[in-house]
Structures are given as structure tokens and as C-alpha cells.
Amino acid sequence: MPSVVLGGLLALTLAGCGLFGSSKPKPTPLTPIVERVGVRQDWQTSIGKAGNFTFLPASGGPVVLAAALDGTVVRLDNGKEVWRTSAGQKLSAGTASDGRLVVVGTYSAAASSTFVSLKLVKTDTGQIVKGHDYALPNNADVNKLLALK
Numbered sequence: 001m002p003s004v005v006l007g008g009l010l011a012l013t014l015a016g017c018g019l020f021g022s023s024k025p026k027p028t029p030l031t032p033i034v035e036r037v038g039v040r041q042d043w044q045t046s047i048g049k050a051g052n053f054t055f056l057p058a059s060g061g062p063v064v065l066a067a068a069l070d071g072t073v074v075r076l077d078n079g080k081e082v083w084r085t086s087a088g089q090k091l092s093a094g095t096a097s098d099g100r101l102v103v104v105g106t107y108s109a110a111a112s113s114t115f116v117s118l119k120l121v122k123t124d125t126g127q128i129v130k131g132h133d134y135a136l137p138n139n140a141d142v143n144k145l146l147a148l149k
Contacts, residue, residue, distance in 0.1 A: 043079025048072050058097040065102045065123060067094030073104055073121050083126035087119045097123060114142050 047055075048068025057066040064076045071087040073094065087104050094104030105118040113135045120130040136142050 045076065045079065045081075047074050053092045055091070055094055058095040058102060060097070060099055063123070065095045065097050067091050067104045073102065073119075073126070075123060075126060085121060085126040085128065087121070087128065089117060099123065101129070109138070109146055112138055114138055114146065 047066045048070050051069040053069060055067050055069075057064050059065070062078045065074070066076070067073045067087070069090055069092075071089055071091055072084060073087055074084045075082040089106055091104050092106045095102050097103070100123055101120045102123055103118055103120055105116060107114055107116045109115075116134040116136060118132050118134075119128050121128050138146075
């Protein structure tokens with residue numbers, strides 16, 4: 001008998017939820033989006049192809065430093081080309097800059113080592129001031145980086 005009473009109370013409780021209408025909260029209406037800052041494209045250019053790599057430009061103020069797969073490195077000021085130089089090799093990475101120098105590079109993976117070549121280019125003249133080649137053993141860390149490509 002107690003189980004019948006408990007069952008009946010449970011049924012009344014559940015039925016009571018729907019007897020007095022829905023108590024679901026109503027969503028707040030969305031307010032329209034108002035444009036606060038106008039955005040417009042000032043200029044556009046192409047430096048070259050990227051192949052299977054991603055080349056992100058380095059920028060600061062009106063200066064943009066960019067690179068392409070064929071080794072091209074360019075400085076643009078307000079969209080106007082200031083200089084264009086060649087790193088002398090195909091690139092797979094670039095650009096990073098501290099404002100004075102820009103670094104670009106490439107790598108080639110072999111069976112036991114990965115060869116990395118970096119070039120430093122002066123941002124004011126486009127002159128290559130330093131280049132260095134590294135041979136990294138293909139350890140667990142290097143293999144993880146190679147797997148990211």
C-alpha cells in the first residue's frame with residue numbers, strides 16, 4: 001500500500017508541473033549590432049606564392065615585412081614597396097622582426113637530421129646581414145615539430 005501512495009504522489013507531482021503553464025524563462029531579445037568603427041581596405045598586394053606553407057607578415061605601424069616561397073622578402077610602407085630582396089633560397093618560414101631585423105628561413109628533413117637555414121635581413125635596407133645553417137638531430141622534439149607541417 002505505501003508504494004501505491006508514493007506512486008500516486010509522484011504522478012501528481014509530475015502532473016502538477018504542467019498544470020499551471022510553462023515557467024520557462026523567456027530569452028532576452030537581441031539588440032541590433034551597431035557599427036562603431038568603420039573598416040576599409042587601404043591597399044592590397046601579392047608578394048608571391050606560399051606553396052604548402054603559411055607565411056604571416058610581420059607588421060608594426062605602417063611597415064609590413066613579408067616573404068614568399070621563392071625567397072622573396074619585401075618591406076612595404078603604407079602599401080608602397082620600399083625594397084625587395086632575395087634570401088637566395090626557397091623559404092618555408094617567415095617573417096619575424098624586432099623592427100631592426102627580420103628573420104626568414106627554411107628547413108629540409110633527412111633520415112637522421114633536419115637542416116635549418118636562417119637569414120637575417122635589415123629592415124631599413126633589405127640587406128642580408130647574417131645567415132646561419134643548423135643541423136638538428138631528429139630526436140623526439142624535432143620529430144614532433146616535423147609532424148605539425
